[in-house]
Amino acid sequence: MTATIRVAAAPISWGVCEVPGWGRVLDAGTVLGEMAALGVQATELGPPGYLPRDPAELRELLGRYDLTLVGGFLAVVLHENQENALKEAEESAALFAACGGDVLVLAAATGLDGYDERPKLTDAEWATLVETASKIHDIAAAHGLHTVLHPHVGTHVEQQAEVERFLADSDLGLCLDTGHLMIGGTDPVELAKRYPERVGHVHLKDVRADLAAEVRAGRLGYTDAVGRGIYTPLGEGDVDVASMVRSVQAAGYDGWYVLEQDTALGAESPDDVPRRDTERSLAHLAKILDSL
Numbered sequence: 472m473t474a475t476i477r478v479a480a481a482p483i484s485w486g487v488c489e490v491p492g493w494g495r496v497l498d499a500g501t502v503l504g505e506m507a508a509l510g511v512q513a514t515e516l517g518p519p520g521y522l523p524r525d526p527a528e529l530r531e532l533l534g535r536y537d538l539t540l541v542g543g544f545l546a547v548v549l550h551e552n553q554e555n556a557l558k559e560a561e562e563s564a565a566l567f568a569a570c571g572g573d574v575l576v577l578a579a580a581t582g583l584d585g586y587d588e589r590p591k592l593t594d595a596e597w598a599t600l601v602e603t604a605s606k607i608h609d610i611a612a613a614h615g616l617h618t619v620l621h622p623h624v625g626t627h628v629e630q631q632a633e634v635e636r637f638l639a640d641s642d643l644g645l646c647l648d649t650g651h652l653m654i655g656g657t658d659p660v661e662l663a664k665r666y667p668e669r670v671g672h673v674h675l676k677d678v679r680a681d682l683a684a685e686v687r688a689g690r691l692g693y694t695d696a697v698g699r700g701i702y703t704p705l706g707e708g709d710v711d712v713a714s715m716v717r718s719v720q721a722a723g724y725d726g727w728y729v730l731e732q733d734t735a736l737g738a739e740s741p742d743d744v745p746r747r748d749t750e751r752s753l754a755h756l757a758k759i760l761d762s763l
């Protein structure tokens with residue numbers, strides 16, 4: 472029997488990223504049209520400037536492509552300037568909820584542009600980070616959303632010790648992003664098995680282990696690694712996606728599986744790369760579901 476799961480896509484697979492100067496950006500009509508043509512049901516929102524932020528306009532646009540909204544990613548500084556983080560969270564949560572979203576995916580931004588550098592936090596700043604995340608959880612809950620912390624390269628929750636520290640210090644669930652976890656040195660399958668009750672959202676990515684090791688060792692910058700193809704379609708890298716899906720399904724996970732292959736389109740990259748790669752990921756996922 473084929474298991475039924477909720478599958479969504481994310482704009483980053485089409486090169487749409489919150490990092491200034493990341494790469495060539497395809498227009499929203501192309502991205503949404505291709506998502507719909509591939510048969511995904513929903514999308515994460517993507518960064519400001521990509522889709523309208525007026526709820527009625529956004530609902531109308533997504534509706535035109537038969538897509539619903541999962542929620543969205545909010546990378547914001549949590550370790551200082553709490554008032555600003557709470558204001559941004561309130562605005563994002565109100566928008567996600569008004570458009571039918573159910574999850575706020577939070578990342579502990581450094582305050583620098585991009586994900587290549589990471590200043591160290593003091594214990595006091597870490598405590599503020601945890602407290603701000605908890606307050607954002609409450610703000611989102613008031614809008615009917617759940618909040619998950621997304622361990623992410625180039626943020627303050629990247630490496631295994633930081634993921635474990637966050638799990639110990641906070642009650643929040645995690646966005647289990649198989650790619651960012653692996654690059655940060657955490658085995659996503661093992662994490663999912665150890666903390667099944669903390670998996671609140673899933674971003675499915677595949678990653679080349681050789682390039683991930685170079686990034687971890689500090690011999691390759693993250694942006695350069697993305698340019699060299701550290702992210703691959705599902706099934707073509709070194710993440711055990713099948714075991715991950717089996718493990719979270721067996722634990723009763725019933726949230727979204729968001730297909731995300733972080734992509735930076737160069738001036739010469741063909742426009743059809745994101746669609747082709749996502750199609751390959753969907754085919755791999757379908758095989759996994761057939762085997763459940």
Ligand SMILES: O=C1C[C@@H](O)[C@H](O)[C@@H](O)C1=O
Pocket residue numbers: 483487488489544621623648651674731733
């Ligand atoms: O969840 C995510 C949102 C993206 O926009 C971000 O750049 C990417 O790395 C990611 O994992």
